[in-house]
Amino acid sequence: MKKILTIALLFFSFVALAQEKIAVTESDYSNSSVDMADLMRSNGKIYIVVGIIVIIFIGIVAYLIYTDRKLSRIEKSISA
């Protein structure tokens, strides 16, 4: 009972603490004074698209290399 009470009180104290924080407002999203990863956001975020395509391509190539190697092993085991 004592434990549960402690936990409950602790929980409420966290809520109370949270209320003391500074709220995130709309201006935090629209300001240009804070530098973020802006390179990736320039030119209509085209770099993101490039990144996505490159990731997909690397994935496909990795799969192809894996298949290629697996096949080489099978070829070796057959000729042996």
Place this chain on the structure above:
Amino acid sequence: MRQSWWKILAIALLLYTFTAGLLWDVPRLPILNETIRALYFHVTMWFGMLVALLVSMIYSIRYLRGNNLKDDDVAIEFANVAILFGMLGIFTGMLWAKFAWGDYWSGDPKQNAAAIALLMYFAYLILRGSLTDTQQRGRISAIYNIFAFAVYIPLVYILPRMTDSLHPGNGGNPGFNSYDTDATLKLVFYPAIIGWILFGTWIATVRIRMRRVERTLEDRMLNS
């Protein structure tokens, strides 16, 4: 890693195509806007198809001369890659056409010819699938493949140029001039062609080797 330099070259060229192709400056033309970059992806598919079909046809001739099933493996797998490139070419072309010409399919001579060419090569696959004897399949499909290539070239690369077409390079004007492909476009376009051709060759060789392993195993089963 036996003889893998060209695979690495293929990866490097395609990574270059994806990054430079999307980021570098291109001519700012009306209607086309950024879709001019599809040159590096849509048009290169057709170069890939052309080269793969050429290789397929050459190996069909070699098969007829030597009756070696290894040549037949090369012929069918390069035809498969050519069909893959052709289908990707048709679909990317349809998407591009929707935004450049206003419709997915406008009955453009080159669109129709490309569709007929694909049907012709689907028939090649059906022909192969309908024959069970390997030597007979190799022989008949090799002859079909040679004739199909002889039809493919005028159908896709000559006839559409002799009539009015929405595709650039058709309706009398040459395909490669300073108007459709300027120097900066070529800096990505040519490497992209080589990259796609090498990548297609890689896929084909993996599948050729698969066929050969399969045949070896089948022969062992029959002989044991």
